Amino acid sequence: MEFQYYLPVNLIFGRExxxxxxxxxxxxGKKALIVTGRNSTKKTGLLDRATDSLKKAGIETVLFDKVEQNPLTSTACQGAALSRASGCDVVVGIGGGSAMDSAKAIAFLSKNEGDISDYIFGKKVSDQALPIVLVPTTCGTGSEGNGFAVLSNPENHDKKSLRCNAIVPKASIIDPELMTTMPRHILASVGFDALCHNMEAFISRIGQPMTDILSAEGIRLLGKYLIRAYTDPADLDAWDHISWGSTLGGMVIHTAGVTAPHGMEHPASGLHNIVHGGGLAALTPAVYEESISGAPEKFALISRSLGGKNETDCVDQIRHLLAQLHLSTHLGEQGIQNGDIDWMVENCMKVSAAGIANHPVVFDREALRNIYRKAL
Structure with a gap:
């Protein structure tokens, strides 16, 4: 048995x-660029609380609040320009996965010249970025626990992640009470995303003992507590557990990566700006129906963690969970059309080749095309 696990992030977890x-x-640092979305942290008062906390610690602040649902490479460039012009020496990301991923990309571009797409596709490499502190407000992407920053290129619709240890946050503050302001439909979407991270890392061909342990626990926590939080937003114990399950999901994909469901979803949301969790909800059952034979023991554990018996009812358990979350959907309902499938297949092989290769059953183009049709 040989493996390596390296993830240099200080996780500060707990209420308040x-x-x-x-x-x-x-x-x-002494001057922070606060990166956040356009509305939610303002409405909840969190942005003011964060700014006050930073100022009391002697830190000047500059606000960048332009982050969109599926963050763009152009937005990251705009934020980095503000960071450099303002002389910021630390980046604080506050919000959901989009805000956190944007904060990482901005911190990276603040120290590196050129087109970020060149770094995303490995044409250029760098181990430099401004230090990053993250405060998640959704229990979904787990971005607080890894060195990934998923961005969409508005020019060609590529949706792919910048990946390097330089953008692993120096510290992440995971406060489950911050999650409780999410609307239920947002919790359903991001919670399923968190579950998918754990499931995909668990079945990944490049998983290893540490990621297996962590992802199995993430699946268990989300399987047990996600519906509880969705049903009763006042259940703080449930919020504690799903927040930790989400962070675990982010941690394990840093090492084991994602597999076919995420690999196939990124072309869909890159092309049509659909909600990521909704895209996963449409694709994951269709993908897993064609995948059980590749890792039956692992799919059996997933099923049992969701209330099932073994690998034969794993997909049924996932569909049942989606129904409880009112997240049962198809790609067609989200604006994807049959004419988009060929483009998505080719884009999937371009931006998600690693995820497809790491899946327990490796799909060729025709298999991908058929899965997209089933999910349509």
Whole structure:
């Protein structure tokens, strides 16, 4: 048995831990670029709380609040320009996965010249970025626990992640109480995304003992507590567990990667800007129906964690969970058309080749095309 596991992030987990933002960020800089979305952190008052905490710790702040649902490479460039012009020396990302991924990309571009797509596709490499502190407000992407930043290129619709240890956050403050302001439909979407991260890392061909342990626990936690939080938003114990399950999902994909469901979803949301969790909800059952034979023991564990018996009812359990979350859907309902399938297949092989190769059953183009049709 040989493996390597390296993930240099300080995880600060617990209720009211957001109050430690100022003291935490002060370890890394004196002038912070706050990266967030356009509305939610303002409506909840979190942006004001965060700014006050930073200022009390002696940190100047500059606000960048332009992040969209599926963050764009052009938005990251705009944020980095502001960071450089303002002389920021630390980046604080506050919000969901889009805000956190944008914060990472901005921190990277603040220290590196050129087209970020060249770094995303490995034409250029760098191990430099401004230090990053993250505060997630959704329990979905797990971006607080890895070195990935998923971005969409508005010019060619490529949706792919920048990946390097330089953008692993120096610290992430995971405060489950911040998650409780999410609308239920957002919780359903991001919660299923978190489950998918854990499931995909668990079945990945490049998984290893540490990721197997962590992802199995993430699947268990989300399988047990996601519906509880969805049904009763006042259940803080459930929020604790699904927040941790989400972070685990982010951690394991840093090492084991994602597989075919994410690989096939990125072309769909890159092309039509659909909600990521909705795309996964449409694709995951269709993908897994063609995948059980590649890792039956692992699909059996997934099924049991979701209330099933073995690998034969794994897909049924996933569909049942989606129904409980009112997230049963098809790609066609989200604007994907039959005429998009050939483009998505080719784009999948371009942007998601690693995820397709790491899946327990490796799909060729015709298999991908058939799965897209089933999910349509």
């Amino acid at each position: 831990k957001v109050n430690r933002l100022g003291e935490t960020a002060s370890l890394y």
